[in-house]
Amino acid sequence: MAKQLPQALRGQNALISGASSGIGAAAARKLASLGMHVILAARRTERLNALADEIRQAGGQARVITADLACAEDRAALAALAPETAVLINNAGFGWYGYYAEMPPELVREMLQVNLLAVAELTRAFLPAMLARGGGYIINISSVAGGLPEQGVVLYSATKAFMDAFTTALHRELRGSGVHAGLVCPGPVSSEFYPRAAGQPNGKPVPAERFAVPPEMVAKAVAGMLARPRRRVYVPGWLAVSRWVEPLFGGIIDLLGPLLLKRG
Numbered sequence: 001m002a003k004q005l006p007q008a009l010r011g012q013n014a015l016i017s018g019a020s021s022g023i024g025a026a027a028a029r030k031l032a033s034l035g036m037h038v039i040l041a042a043r044r045t046e047r048l049n050a051l052a053d054e055i056r057q058a059g060g061q062a063r064v065i066t067a068d069l070a071c072a073e074d075r076a077a078l079a080a081l082a083p084e085t086a087v088l089i090n091n092a093g094f095g096w097y098g099y100y101a102e103m104p105p106e107l108v109r110e111m112l113q114v115n116l117l118a119v120a121e122l123t124r125a126f127l128p129a130m131l132a133r134g135g136g137y138i139i140n141i142s143s144v145a146g147g148l149p150e151q152g153v154v155l156y157s158a159t160k161a162f163m164d165a166f167t168t169a170l171h172r173e174l175r176g177s178g179v180h181a182g183l184v185c186p187g188p189v190s191s192e193f194y195p196r197a198a199g200q201p202n203g204k205p206v207p208a209e210r211f212a213v214p215p216e217m218v219a220k221a222v223a224g225m226l227a228r229p230r231r232r233v234y235v236p237g238w239l240a241v242s243r244w245v246e247p248l249f250g251g252i253i254d255l256l257g258p259l260l261l262k263r264g
């Protein structure tokens with residue numbers, strides 16, 4: 001996929017939320033290596049600075065913005081970058097695995113703010129400037145979980161289902177405008193996602209981790225979306241079959257799925 005970006009994107013800014021690790025960091029490295037100027041946003045400033053240094057040493061351009069997407073002022077600070085940004089990658093997000101009745105209420109709120117509200121607000125903030133310029137890209141990092149509402153990931157699945165419907169509708173609304181909105185839907189990816197989910201209060205280890213692919217594979221798909229915009233891509237590609245699992249086998253999952261989530 002994408003050895004090159006459209007010429008018009010070279011030297012343009014790409015804002016990547018959640019760039020301090022995993023998919024976001026890999027996407028930043030990839031886009032910088034292809035000539036984009038990356039703006040790295042997340043909470044862990046030292047990680048962002050280290051990545052920015054690495055990118056600059058490799059000949060790229062990077063800038064760091066410390067932002068907690070659960071915080072309205074920090075979301076507004078990122079929104080203010082709209083006039084100078086050609087590509088918005090809504091990637092920041094986190095998971096939690098366990099019975100929803102045991103999910104700490106403060107984590108419920110935080111997940112809605114980071115995985116959902118930030119996506120809606122930043123997209124709303126960036127669109128007018130992109131439309132006025134007649135070009136731009138919004139790439140939302142969703143998950144196969146959005147189409148697979150399983151036991152253990154009740155709220156996480158719902159936030160990704162939101163992202164799926166939101167981006168699909170937006171993709172249609174933007175047709176002909178020069179602005180593109182698309183979804184990247186990975187299956188399990190090797191990143192800090194799993195240890196973090198398991199380390200949350202009342203969180204359990206997420207069983208899918210053993211099937212994880214490297215984050216660079218998702219970064220390649222992100223660059224591919226810029227080179228050839230589409231409504232949705234899966235990573236790896238064969239996971240496109242996942243969209244048929246719920247409609248075809250939902251009844252079986254109703255019966256057997258709960259066996260996968262052990263109490264205690």
Ligand SMILES: NC(=O)c1ccc[n+]([C@@H]2O[C@H](COP(=O)([O-])OP(=O)(O)OC[C@H]3O[C@@H](n4cnc5c(N)ncnc54)[C@H](OP(=O)(O)O)[C@@H]3O)[C@@H](O)[C@H]2O)c1
Pocket residue numbers: 017018019020021022023024041042043044045047067068069070091092093094095114141142143144185186187188189190191192193194196212215
């Ligand atoms: N790993 C998987 O199996 C997988 C599969 C499908 C989809 N995804 C999605 O891919 C995205 C990236 O996850 P990942 O796998 O790369 O996990 P990761 O290594 O844990 O990275 C998550 C990123 O989100 C940032 N983040 C979390 N909470 C934040 C907050 N309140 N404010 C700002 N940034 C925040 C983190 O930065 P700080 O902690 O420094 O703020 C980090 O940079 C997520 O949306 C996730 O749902 C992951």
